[in-house]
Amino acid sequence: MRAPYGLNILDNCLTCSVREEHLFCNLSIHAGQRLNEIKSTAVYPKGAMLFIEGQQPRGVFVLCAGKAKLSTSSREGKTIITKLSDSGDVLGLNSVISDRPYEVTAEMMEPGQANFIPRESLLQFLKEHGEVALRVAEQLSRNYYTAYEEIRTLGLATSPSEKFAKLLLSWSPKSASNDNGTQVKLTLTHEEIAEIIGTTRETVSRLFSEFKRKQLLQLKGSTLIIRNRPALEKIVQS
Amino acid sequence: MRAPYGLNILDNCLTCSVREEHLFCNLSIHAGQRLNEIKSTAVYPKGAMLFIEGQQPRGVFVLCAGKAKLSTSSREGKTIITKLSDSGDVLGLNSVISDRPYEVTAEMMEPGQANFIPRESLLQFLKEHGEVALRVAEQLSRNYYTAYEEIRTLGLATSPSEKFAKLLLSWSPKSASNDNGTQVKLTLTHEEIAEIIGTTRETVSRLFSEFKRKQLLQLKGSTLIIRNRPALEKIVQS
DNA sequence: AAGGGCTTGTGACAGTAATCACACCCAAAA
DNA sequence: TTTTGGGTGTGATTACTGTCACAAGCCCTT
Numbered sequence: 001m002r003a004p005y006g007l008n009i010l011d012n013c014l015t016c017s018v019r020e021e022h023l024f025c026n027l028s029i030h031a032g033q034r035l036n037e038i039k040s041t042a043v044y045p046k047g048a049m050l051f052i053e054g055q056q057p058r059g060v061f062v063l064c065a066g067k068a069k070l071s072t073s074s075r076e077g078k079t080i081i082t083k084l085s086d087s088g089d090v091l092g093l094n095s096v097i098s099d100r101p102y103e104v105t106a107e108m109m110e111p112g113q114a115n116f117i118p119r120e121s122l123l124q125f126l127k128e129h130g131e132v133a134l135r136v137a138e139q140l141s142r143n144y145y146t147a148y149e150e151i152r153t154l155g156l157a158t159s160p161s162e163k164f165a166k167l168l169l170s171w172s173p174k175s176a177s178n179d180n181g182t183q184v185k186l187t188l189t190h191e192e193i194a195e196i197i198g199t200t201r202e203t204v205s206r207l208f209s210e211f212k213r214k215q216l217l218q219l220k221g222s223t224l225i226i227r228n229r230p231a232l233e234k235i236v237q238s
Numbered sequence: 239m240r241a242p243y244g245l246n247i248l249d250n251c252l253t254c255s256v257r258e259e260h261l262f263c264n265l266s267i268h269a270g271q272r273l274n275e276i277k278s279t280a281v282y283p284k285g286a287m288l289f290i291e292g293q294q295p296r297g298v299f300v301l302c303a304g305k306a307k308l309s310t311s312s313r314e315g316k317t318i319i320t321k322l323s324d325s326g327d328v329l330g331l332n333s334v335i336s337d338r339p340y341e342v343t344a345e346m347m348e349p350g351q352a353n354f355i356p357r358e359s360l361l362q363f364l365k366e367h368g369e370v371a372l373r374v375a376e377q378l379s380r381n382y383y384t385a386y387e388e389i390r391t392l393g394l395a396t397s398p399s400e401k402f403a404k405l406l407l408s409w410s411p412k413s414a415s416n417d418n419g420t421q422v423k424l425t426l427t428h429e430e431i432a433e434i435i436g437t438t439r440e441t442v443s444r445l446f447s448e449f450k451r452k453q454l455l456q457l458k459g460s461t462l463i464i465r466n467r468p469a470l471e472k473i474v475q476s
Numbered sequence: 477a478a479g480g481g482c483t484t485g486t487g488a489c490a491g492t493a494a495t496c497a498c499a500c501c502c503a504a505a506a
Numbered sequence: 507t508t509t510t511g512g513g514t515g516t517g518a519t520t521a522c523t524g525t526c527a528c529a530a531g532c533c534c535t536t
Contacts, residue, residue, distance in 0.1 A: 100383060
């Protein structure tokens, strides 16, 4: 099955390869089939908005392929990115459960696919399947944890360099490093990085320069190489 | 029934006056009685820690009387207060549901009382009563919303004066104001206010001075009077 | 090859809030 | 009464980072 934007459509949750590890996975056969019935799927181009901050929740989106960024903005136009989502993530769950407006905007960062589950259907489904409600509660509390990470970063890590170092470390799993350091594909612009750590584009540029000069990292094209992990960890401290 | 710290003990959740509006309220009679069985109650002095950031979750606390502050700290000793809790609030729920360490420290700001529900008992109770699990999910998503408010304040509201104005407004419900302005009992130290808005004690002192000079507010002993609400709203903007 | 649009690098400058320092106030204890 | 200690007010100084400005780079289209 072919789709726009050069993607292959995944049309059945029961056989999807990402289903193993996530929220609506390993359900009873009955529940799984029911869920498969009430979902619909769609393909999105880069830049597509799944939903926008302040909208009444229509339903949840299960990201099947592609990456999305979640952000929130002030009236004056300042924006912060609160999370980068990968395939498997469930977006908009909190708003649907609490019936409040979406608290963030979800924008596709690359072409992708998402399943949509309408609000009413999901709530009905959860009432019928009490055991899944507890799974949802667990997911929500994990979301809450992530939010608290964000609060700690924004509120406790004072300087931009500290937050930048923290971000770099979060990109480089200790495991994936060889003796030359860790390699990461850099897909974000300086502007986006600035919106993640709550500073300006210019400051991010200067941080890159500074860290390169101090041999903490290195850039080859769009590949980022972490050169001195311990030094970064020292900058983070907290 | 008398207790230490001059409090009257509330010993039965089924007849408690704060039960109407909160999480474990208006349950079926059966569920309510079961919950009443597995909870225990205790009285705490000012400064008591219900739990500390990083501890494995032992259970949840339902605050029956008194106020508590929730805070998180960095290794270097910087602290931010993320929430002030009132009677009726359920503390530690996220950690128990997701089985992760408490993400905050809960400290009593005045003498009070809290019911304790052990982790295992609560989880068992939720499995038996699927309808309550959905209520818990709703509560968690409300917590998540509050966390996002915090993220927006920390990440988008740039200047201390903006955050300070925001805090003042959150203390003064529009309703409770007469023509002289809104009166609020001020129970926090400048230091604590600083920890809420993420700045220093000195800056808070200066903000009080500045806002008094501009006739935005007024202090009579420990009573704070909001004099010019519109001006504060204008400072907040976002 | 040339053009346009987005992205990046870096200098100059200004303003704000953190830090340090000290005096003051007030209430509770000795 | 004096003492003590937590809380508060405010000056001086400094460092940092946001803002503005502009040049240069990169990639895609024409």
